[in-house]
Structures are given as C-alpha cells and as structure tokens.
Amino acid sequence: MVYHTSNRKGALSDTIAAIATPAGRGGISIVRVSGSLCFQIAKQVTKQNLKPRYANFCSFYSHNRKNIDQGIALYFPAPQSFTGEDILEFHTHGSPVVTDHLLNSLFHFGARLARPGEFSERAFLNNKIDLSQAEAIADLIESTSLQAARNALSSLQGEFSKRINLLREQLIQIRCLVESSIDFSDEDISIVEPKSILNKLQDIQNTIKIIYSSAQQGALLQEGIKVALIGRPNVGKSSLYNKLIGKDAAIVTKIPGTTRDILCTDIVIDGLAISLVDTAGLHESIDLIELEGIRRTRKELDYVDHILLVSSNQDGLTKEEYELFNELPNGIQVTLIFNKIDLDLTPACIEQSNLGKIIRVSALTGEGIDLLIQHLRETAGFNIKEESEFSARRRHLNALQKTEAAVELTKAALTKGESEEIIAEELRQAQNYLGEITGKYYTDDLLGEIFSTFCIGK
Missing domain, CATH: 1.20.120.430 (tRNA modification GTPase MnmE domain 2)
Incomplete structure (x- = not known):
C-alpha cells in the first residue's frame, strides 16, 4: 500500500467536463466542469464574469459563437467546492441535443470528457472527502x-x-x-x-x-446477495423464479429446456436486496443452444453468494443431482429446494440433511416461500430488527x-x-x-x- 499515488494525481491538471444528469429528456439538465480552466470557459460560454456562488441567469454560446440555450450558470472557485478545484455548472433545458452541443463546445474550449466517478475521485485526492465517503455517494x-x-x-x-x-x-x-x-x-x-x-x-x-x-x-x-436457481429441466426453477419476483418474467412450459439463457431480476424482500438468477436446466444435451445456456449457467455460479438447487419433491435428490451438488464451487452456500409439494400434499418445512438444509415448497401455491425467504435472510446474516447506522x-x-x-x-x-x-x-x-x-x-x-x-x- 502507498500513501499517495502520483499516476492518478497527475491527471488533476486537466479540466474535465460531463453531463451530470441522467440520459434522456427532462425539465433540466446539468453540465459540470472542474479544473483550472473553469473561469476562462465561463467567460467564453456566457460572455460575462460570473458572480461566485450565485445563480447567474444567462445565455450559453457555443465555440462558434452561436446561441445554444439560456439557463442558470453557477461558479464555485477553489478551494471551497466539491472537488477542491474551480467548479462550473450549466443548468440547461433538458434536451440531449442542447447538452451534447454544449459539452462539445466545452471540449473546444480546452476541457476533456471526465472518466466515470472522476469528480468524486478528485474530491478524494484533494482531501475534500475520504474514500468511504466517496463510495457513499455512489451508494446513495x-x-x-x-x-x-x-x-x-x-x-x-x-x-x-x-x-x-x-x-x-x-x-x-x-x-x-x-x-x-x-x-x-x-x-x-x-x-x-x-x-x-x-x-x-x-x-x-x-x-x-x-x-x-x-x-x-x-x-x-446496499449490495444485497446474488442467488441462483439451478437444477434439472422441468423441476420448476422458472416457476419458483416467477413466484419470488412476483411476476411472470420466465417462460414456463412442460417442454424440457424451455429456459436456455440466464435471467436476472433485482428485488427487495423485507429490506434485503436480492439479485435472483434463473438458469438453464443442467443435463446432457446435444442441442447447441442448450449447451451454450448450460455453459453460461456454470460460469455464472462462480459469481453468486447462494445457490438454490431445485429438485422435485416426488423424485427426491437423484443421482444426477447428487453429482451436480458435488461439482458446485467451494465456499458458496447451497440449499436444496424440493419443489411441487402440492402434488403429494407434503407440508412445507425446513429439514436438516447431510448435504445441508432442505426446504420443501410449492412454486404453484406459494407454500413454503416464506420459509425460503427467512432462510435467505438468515444465511446472509441479515437481521431486519437490527438497525444499521451507515452504508458499507x-x-x-x-x-x-x-x-x-x-x-x-x-x-x-x-x-x-x-x-x-x-x-x-x-x-x-x-x-x-x-x-x-x-x-x-x-x-x-x-x-x-x-x-x-x-x-x-x-
């Protein structure tokens, strides 16, 4: 570890610019500039000397002296600014045509396009905020x-x-x-x-x-957990996926191999953020599209926090599924889900086995889903009653x-x-x-x- 890093600090001599508001049309767009050229750029764009820390209503001009728009210009001289450098903001009407034209003119006036997060990075490098505070901006x-x-x-x-x-x-x-x-x-x-x-x-x-x-x-x-549903074809993975996310996002049929690609949906259940992944059925196949889906499924398992191995309650854990269980990546929580308990009227429950927890559910009726959600919270260490005080x-x-x-x-x-x-x-x-x-x-x-x-x- 080093206390300072000169490579990234060397880029602080550049003046940077970027659109700070989301892409698309809206009531207002903001174009932000930071660096030593801000005062000079402000005069070129507005044709006036901006009063610091004041909402200056003015026209904005392009590098070829054409009127682009009119709006509010804000100038914050260093060091009393977010980045610790001179900062300039142009508040325009929310047209992508206007903001793109203004941004292009700023490049002609000497600025360059900012990297992702570069304004916050400069605030950190100039000791305006520390690293955890910078991360909190993105987290917010x-x-x-x-x-x-x-x-x-x-x-x-x-x-x-x-x-x-x-x-x-x-x-x-x-x-x-x-x-x-x-x-x-x-x-x-x-x-x-x-x-x-x-x-x-x-x-x-x-x-x-x-x-x-x-x-x-x-x-x-803040970050939640990533949970993958895996198993043989036709054990109800996609039905369980739809039940958990609360809508029919995955196609469900009786035809084996219906799900051929990875589906991912972000949900929040009782405060816990879950990125839920539905995967292709894992089995022997000669279908090239299915084989690609199986390859992607196995690759995805290296990046999840919890694997739900779904099986049919009527079949129990088959030899093929037992072999699959033993092939799963080490260090990842695995829970066995025995689905379709509605077919034989088995009650929903959580059991302990030599392979870990077994949860018996019905994706069709919703029985046992509350047990599954509680299990996910507990294994993640999430306590809804424990008030957290900061993001991390x-x-x-x-x-x-x-x-x-x-x-x-x-x-x-x-x-x-x-x-x-x-x-x-x-x-x-x-x-x-x-x-x-x-x-x-x-x-x-x-x-x-x-x-x-x-x-x-x-």
Missing part, C-alpha cells in the same frame, strides 16, 4: 430502499469514517508506546506493560466486532476482519513475550488495514476499481 445514488439511502447519507456525512479513524488513533497510540520502548531498549527501561496493552487491545477488538456487525447489515442493505461494502468488511486478525496476532505476541519490534509490526498492519477503508492507504488499482463503477458526471 444506487440505494434500493429508504433505509439504504439513509445509511449511505450517514456514511457520506462521515459517521463510518469517524468510527474507523477513532479505532486507528487508538492503535497508533499503542504502537507509539511500543516503539518508544524500542528506543529505550539499550537502557533496560521497559515502558510496555503487557497487561495494560492487552486490555486496550481487547477493548479495540470488542469495538471492531460492534462496527463489523453494523457494517455487515449496511453492506447487505464488502471490501470494508474484509478490512475489518483483517484488522481484527492482526490485533489477535498482537495479543498473541504480547502473551508469548515476543520482541517489541514484532508487536509494533503487527500493530502497523492493523493500522494500515483500517487506513484502506478511509483511503489513508490505497493503490491505483483500488481507486480504479472503486471509481469505475460511478456514473460519468459524479
């Missing part, structure tokens, strides 16, 4: 429920960062104490009191667990887990009487893992991965 835009939106706003306002920074400061204080002891090692002076430090580390671990629990709920609210992402959860593990190693080193150098190094690792969350430590690849998911203009 992408939120699928009111609670998820509230959590994202809380993170944007710094609630999550505040807790992480406080933890990090506590680790730094302990590390400074240990490193001071190293400085006095030749004088046979011991500053480190193992019992006192162990107590402080235990308090830190307890705090990490509390933050992790809330972050886990926040991540589930899986990378944050991973960083918190690594921090807790590093603190545990520090406690073990203290207990064993290891040298202060080893103890200090474990503390440094824990400190750095927390720094990854807020962006105290980052790589170009991490920034690229995060901001590439943003929309252009944000």
Whole structure:
C-alpha cells in the first residue's frame, strides 16, 4: 500500500467536463466542469464574469459563437467546492441535443470528457472527502430502499469514517508506546506493560466486532446477495423464479429446456436486496443452444453468494443431482429446494440433511416461500430488527476482519513475550488495514476499481 499515488494525481491538471444528469429528456439538465480552466470557459460560454456562488441567469454560446440555450450558470472557485478545484455548472433545458452541443463546445474550449466517478475521485485526492465517503455517494445514488439511502447519507456525512479513524488513533497510540520502548531498549527501561496493552487491545477488538456487525447489515442493505436457481429441466426453477419476483418474467412450459439463457431480476424482500438468477436446466444435451445456456449457467455460479438447487419433491435428490451438488464451487452456500409439494400434499418445512438444509415448497401455491425467504435472510446474516447506522461494502468488511486478525496476532505476541519490534509490526498492519477503508492507504488499482463503477458526471 502507498500513501499517495502520483499516476492518478497527475491527471488533476486537466479540466474535465460531463453531463451530470441522467440520459434522456427532462425539465433540466446539468453540465459540470472542474479544473483550472473553469473561469476562462465561463467567460467564453456566457460572455460575462460570473458572480461566485450565485445563480447567474444567462445565455450559453457555443465555440462558434452561436446561441445554444439560456439557463442558470453557477461558479464555485477553489478551494471551497466539491472537488477542491474551480467548479462550473450549466443548468440547461433538458434536451440531449442542447447538452451534447454544449459539452462539445466545452471540449473546444480546452476541457476533456471526465472518466466515470472522476469528480468524486478528485474530491478524494484533494482531501475534500475520504474514500468511504466517496463510495457513499455512489451508494446513495444506487440505494434500493429508504433505509439504504439513509445509511449511505450517514456514511457520506462521515459517521463510518469517524468510527474507523477513532479505532486507528487508538492503535497508533499503542504502537507509539511500543516503539518508544524500542528506543529505550539499550537502557533496560521497559515502558510496555503487557497487561495494560492487552486490555486496550481487547477493548479495540470488542469495538471492531460492534462496527463489523453494523457494517455487515449496511453492506447487505446496499449490495444485497446474488442467488441462483439451478437444477434439472422441468423441476420448476422458472416457476419458483416467477413466484419470488412476483411476476411472470420466465417462460414456463412442460417442454424440457424451455429456459436456455440466464435471467436476472433485482428485488427487495423485507429490506434485503436480492439479485435472483434463473438458469438453464443442467443435463446432457446435444442441442447447441442448450449447451451454450448450460455453459453460461456454470460460469455464472462462480459469481453468486447462494445457490438454490431445485429438485422435485416426488423424485427426491437423484443421482444426477447428487453429482451436480458435488461439482458446485467451494465456499458458496447451497440449499436444496424440493419443489411441487402440492402434488403429494407434503407440508412445507425446513429439514436438516447431510448435504445441508432442505426446504420443501410449492412454486404453484406459494407454500413454503416464506420459509425460503427467512432462510435467505438468515444465511446472509441479515437481521431486519437490527438497525444499521451507515452504508458499507464488502471490501470494508474484509478490512475489518483483517484488522481484527492482526490485533489477535498482537495479543498473541504480547502473551508469548515476543520482541517489541514484532508487536509494533503487527500493530502497523492493523493500522494500515483500517487506513484502506478511509483511503489513508490505497493503490491505483483500488481507486480504479472503486471509481469505475460511478456514473460519468459524479
């Protein structure tokens, strides 16, 4: 990890521009500009000196001096702006023709098209927001429920960062104490009191667990889980898919192999966001289209969080399905779904088997669907009664887990009487893992991965 990355900071000398509002027609569109050329561009477009932080009503002119539109122009001089640079906004009528023509003129005046998320990235690189706050901007835009939106706003306002920074400061204080002891090692002076430090580390671990629990709920609210329905043809996968999403999206027939491609629908059930995937029936086939659907199904299974292996309640788990179960990717939750209980009047229930949980349902009547939904929530760790306080992402959860593990190693080193150098190094690792969350430590690849998911203009 590095504290600063010069490659991405080098691009800050460019002036960037993009349409900040969604594509299509509307009442108003916003074209945003950030960089050192903003003042110059404002004069070229509006033919006047804009009053800072004031809604200036004016006409907008193209690079060939033709009148494009009239609207509101806003100018925010650095450093008191979102990106920390000069920022310019043109509020036009919501015609794609108008905004495209204006954007093209901005390119003639020296700006370039912004990359996805580049405005937020510049705000981060210019220390206006930290990395978790930048991610919260995208989370707020992408939120699928009111609670998820509230959590994202809380993170944007710094609630999550505040807790992480406080933890990090506590680790730094302990590390400074240990490193001071190293400085006095030749004088046979011991500053480190193992019992006192162990107590402080235990308090830190307890705090990490509390933050992790809330972050886990926040991540589930924001990102949800991806669930795939798989199985042999004609076991009712598509019927179950339609029942869960609440509409007839998948074609259902008695003809084997009706579903030949992957269907995916995003739903929210009791606050839990679920990306539900219906797949082609897995079986031996010589049909080229079916074979391609089967190939895509197997590839998709590497990217899901939970697999529902659907079988017929009348047949039980066949030899073919047992072999399929053993071929599934490791580390992914698998639940057996025995469908069509309406045919033999079996009651809906959840059972434990040597292969895991079995849930008996009827996609036709809806019996057992409530048990399935409850099971999905429980296995995901989602607790509808537990109020989350901020949004989070899986990378944050991973960083918190690594921090807790590093603190545990520090406690073990203290207990064993290891040298202060080893103890200090474990503390440094824990400190750095927390720094990854807020962006105290980052790589170009991490920034690229995060901001590439943003929309252009944000």
